Amino acid sequence: MDVMGVVTVGLVVGITGLIIGLLLGFIGMKFKVEVDQKEIDVRECLPGNNCGACGYAGCDAMAKAIANGAAPVNGCPVGGADVAAKIAAIMGVEAGSADKKAAYVKCSGTCDKVVRNFDYYGLQDCRTAAVTPGKGGKKCSFGCIGLGSCIKECDFDAISIVGGVANIDRDKCAGCGKCAKVCPNALIELFTVKASYAVQCSSKDKGKAVKEGCDVGCIACKACVKVCESDAISVENNIAHIDQEKCIGCGKCAEKCPQKIIHVPNDGLKVAE
The missing domain is CATH 3.30.70.20 (Alpha-Beta Plaits)
Known part of the structure; x- marks a missing residue:
């Protein structure tokens, strides 16, 4: 077996992998989508029923709307006052009325x-x-x-x-x-x-x-x-x-x-x- 051939193949594969890794890393940074931590935290508070009673497609959409200020913190009728209070604390606002x-x-x-x-x-x-x-x-x-x-x-x-x-x-x-x-x-x-x-x-x-x-x-x-x-x-x-x-x-x-x-x-x- 040609030892130099094996080494050459290994180097080519390694360098190719390195180049692809760097390229993917660059692309990931270039097209990175910023995630709002508040949106993540709000989503964790929502019950996850995805019933649509809030007027949005599901809990993910509702969380995004609340984080963006497009929906009220007490907008989830399923979660009621308890969920509204938790979300209000995350958003730094008053929960308001959210009777079950x-x-x-x-x-x-x-x-x-x-x-x-x-x-x-x-x-x-x-x-x-x-x-x-x-x-x-x-x-x-x-x-x-x-x-x-x-x-x-x-x-x-x-x-x-x-x-x-x-x-x-x-x-x-x-x-x-x-x-x-x-x-x-x-x-x-x-x-x-x-x-x-x-x-x-x-x-x-x-x-x-x-x-x-x-x-x-x-x-x-x-x-x-x-x-x-x-x-x-x-x-x-x-x-x-x-x-x-x-x-x-x-x-x-x-x-x-x-x-x-x-x-x-x-x-x-x-x-x-």
């Missing part, structure tokens, strides 16, 4: 309370049933269809169907709002855990039509309006609404409601007696 939110289904029409026109046997998806004649079979076209499209969207196993109506476990709910976006009847609303009372019905029918379709629908009688001392309740489109900013939580509306459908939000499904 949970979803609430504004329908009390369980199987024993609602009238059915027919039994639905189509595709088990609320959005599909909503665009078919009869909207799933319940006489009330505004109520929960009950086929569980919201369950499929929930990443936290917080939703179940109870008596034909979606029920949300507030302890599991992260307040991401994905269930609200997928509900074809817009029955799901996010309330803070400090919220006082809400009307568990969404029917816009008039009283007589409501009673024909559901035993516990809002009949727009305005009894709740008359007893409210904080002017927090109004009736629009035949349905009562409670202004959470004005509500003082006295509970008089819930006591007076003849249909017994005014309850504390985020406290699970209440089946009217």
Whole structure:
């Protein structure tokens, strides 16, 4: 074996490797992307669900937006106040208000309370049933269809169907709002855990039509309006609404409601007696 040949080959390979290494190092320095340490630190605080409830594509995008000042430090609804406080400390600002939110289904029409026109046997998806004649079979076209499209969207196993109506476990709910976006009847609303009372019905029918379709629908009688001392309740489109900013939580509306459908939000499904 030619020793000099082996040495020559070794030198050529070594020098070539050195040149390639130096070239790669130069290219790396030339095209180096500066990473904001704050962005890294913020990302570590975020829960990592990538649910998109913050309005961004995922936690990485949210972290970048917060670090750039384009998003608020309390912009993650899943993380709540604890995550907001940690991120605020990183960014050197005040956390602001970031009360935990949970979803609430504004329908009390369980199987024993609602009238059915027919039994639905189509595709088990609320959005599909909503665009078919009869909207799933319940006489009330505004109520929960009950086929569980919201369950499929929930990443936290917080939703179940109870008596034909979606029920949300507030302890599991992260307040991401994905269930609200997928509900074809817009029955799901996010309330803070400090919220006082809400009307568990969404029917816009008039009283007589409501009673024909559901035993516990809002009949727009305005009894709740008359007893409210904080002017927090109004009736629009035949349905009562409670202004959470004005509500003082006295509970008089819930006591007076003849249909017994005014309850504390985020406290699970209440089946009217």
